[in-house]
Amino acid sequence: MKTRDDSLAIVRNRRERPAKPALTRDGIIQTALEILRAEGLSKVTMRRVAVALDTGAASLYVYVRDTEDLHAQILDALLAPVSRTKTEGDWCRQIKAILSKYMEVLFAYPALARMAMSTPASGPNYMRMVDRMLGLLAAAGAPDRNAAWGIDLLLLHATAHAAEHGTWKESQRAADDFATLEAAVAGADPKKYPHIARLSSDLMSGDRSRLEWSFDLLINGVLETPVSVREEES
Amino acid sequence: MKTRDDSLAIVRNRRERPAKPALTRDGIIQTALEILRAEGLSKVTMRRVAVALDTGAASLYVYVRDTEDLHAQILDALLAPVSRTKTEGDWCRQIKAILSKYMEVLFAYPALARMAMSTPASGPNYMRMVDRMLGLLAAAGAPDRNAAWGIDLLLLHATAHAAEHGTWKESQRAADDFATLEAAVAGADPKKYPHIARLSSDLMSGDRSRLEWSFDLLINGVLETPVSVREEES
DNA sequence: ACCTGAACACCGTTCAAGT
DNA sequence: ACCTGAACACCGTTCAAGT
Numbered sequence: 001m002k003t004r005d006d007s008l009a010i011v012r013n014r015r016e017r018p019a020k021p022a023l024t025r026d027g028i029i030q031t032a033l034e035i036l037r038a039e040g041l042s043k044v045t046m047r048r049v050a051v052a053l054d055t056g057a058a059s060l061y062v063y064v065r066d067t068e069d070l071h072a073q074i075l076d077a078l079l080a081p082v083s084r085t086k087t088e089g090d091w092c093r094q095i096k097a098i099l100s101k102y103m104e105v106l107f108a109y110p111a112l113a114r115m116a117m118s119t120p121a122s123g124p125n126y127m128r129m130v131d132r133m134l135g136l137l138a139a140a141g142a143p144d145r146n147a148a149w150g151i152d153l154l155l156l157h158a159t160a161h162a163a164e165h166g167t168w169k170e171s172q173r174a175a176d177d178f179a180t181l182e183a184a185v186a187g188a189d190p191k192k193y194p195h196i197a198r199l200s201s202d203l204m205s206g207d208r209s210r211l212e213w214s215f216d217l218l219i220n221g222v223l224e225t226p227v228s229v230r231e232e233e234s
Numbered sequence: 235m236k237t238r239d240d241s242l243a244i245v246r247n248r249r250e251r252p253a254k255p256a257l258t259r260d261g262i263i264q265t266a267l268e269i270l271r272a273e274g275l276s277k278v279t280m281r282r283v284a285v286a287l288d289t290g291a292a293s294l295y296v297y298v299r300d301t302e303d304l305h306a307q308i309l310d311a312l313l314a315p316v317s318r319t320k321t322e323g324d325w326c327r328q329i330k331a332i333l334s335k336y337m338e339v340l341f342a343y344p345a346l347a348r349m350a351m352s353t354p355a356s357g358p359n360y361m362r363m364v365d366r367m368l369g370l371l372a373a374a375g376a377p378d379r380n381a382a383w384g385i386d387l388l389l390l391h392a393t394a395h396a397a398e399h400g401t402w403k404e405s406q407r408a409a410d411d412f413a414t415l416e417a418a419v420a421g422a423d424p425k426k427y428p429h430i431a432r433l434s435s436d437l438m439s440g441d442r443s444r445l446e447w448s449f450d451l452l453i454n455g456v457l458e459t460p461v462s463v464r465e466e467e468s
Numbered sequence: 469a470c471c472t473g474a475a476c477a478c479c480g481t482t483c484a485a486g487t
Numbered sequence: 488a489c490c491t492g493a494a495c496a497c498c499g500t501t502c503a504a505g506t
Contacts (some may be wrong), residue, residue: 061500160351192365477501478500481494
């Protein structure tokens, strides 16, 4: 079936489009982003990216250390607009605006949020974002150490929340598990789990307002909690 | 080489030990735990567990929905001792003691912490642990909703922290990345990243005390932060 | 230095067929 | 109902060989 004619077609294709643009780090990331958007992170594999670039997986290793590195570079690319978010209002509004944008991209790709938690991020866009937020916390009057530790806390929470809730919304599997959990909480045996049974409605309540609450709690705590002074109970 | 004699040997083996204990959910989890301890979560695969049980991977699907479910069941098994931790002292100490135990197991297997973030946990040991902590927060005088939302916040933070820092300590790869990050922070260009450069030492400082700080901040916030009342800046 | 094909050593999951 | 072998459709990474 495929002999002479095919090789002719290939030659023609070579003429009509440049066919194989040279491999570059940027080209790889762009292609990876396309696959991410079209099919999700789980399809962004070395092999699949390579096929899309009309080469073999081995060729990518010149530009990318391994699969995780590829994913980390994708995330940093997606963070470019976040690091440049236009903000206005008081510092608290501004911080929340940046956190919102950050969470938006992680919610869109929860698998990236999970990845971000196991790979120390050091991409330029991440750095830029952190720098801006540090500036805002400093302007708010946070002591140096509180600002430094606080940024970490805020971003860890944002990432973790997105990883958790994003995943739950994403997959059917997680949705099923969530239903199981919901049922387990709603129908908790008051003998075995008295507090869960008593608080069952509060445990599942709140969504947007719950997230708001947690960020208020965190931001407030970052400003007010003295470093290395242990709280005594009252 | 291997013909008659081998089949005899097999028969002999059948006699000498019961050879193949019946497949059960518990047996599967036990075997999985052994592999986890010996080789880490990445080796706890359907195929590998099946081989250890002298069967085919397909057989496991009667007891386990999929790989993630297997991992979730492993985590709940590891949480059994945590849910029964003996505690003493004031409620704050007790909560911290349970959180510590919880983090200990996640630190030992950071990959499980990552998994926990994408799978809503509803195992019996997890439930028992949550119930105890809810009781402690209630005893501390936290309003119902604060206790309910707060437990989630505390456990999410514990899990996320373990996933992040545990992984960094675990793999060579992550350690390298961490070194890269450290260098990027220490050598941050003050023109591009003024705040990172200024706070570079604080950004990398603290380890144990930093974790203490974040839990104090969270516990305090859970007790004090009113629900659905927005903070105004001062 | 960069690119490639082929190979190695794995995966999860499904399914028809057996008991 | 439970168990199995075989098959399907993939993976990441390495390495010798080419340019």
